[in-house]
Amino acid sequence: MSDHVIDELSVYMVTEILKQPERKIASGEALISSGLIDSFSLVDLSIFIEERYGVRIDDTELNADTFDTLEQLTAIIRERRT
Secondary structure, rough: OHHHHHHHHHHHHHHHHHHOOOOOOOOOOOOOOOOOOHHHHHHHHHHHHHHHOOOOOOOOOOOOOOOOOHHHHHHEOOOEEE
């Protein structure tokens, strides 16, 4: 499941948030701390996650301390789906 979720999150981010469909995001690449995505993008990403995976990410969790990579975000999704 993890690789599939990472792939889906990556595709969503490059097409819908970054608007750079040819760009690749590595699973361990810093998203927030590097400035790749901003706070507005985090809200969009959390809505996508809730709709796609049925997992809620609280507003207070939308930060680099909670998740900063696709791997960390996937772990949260996996943990909350079980």
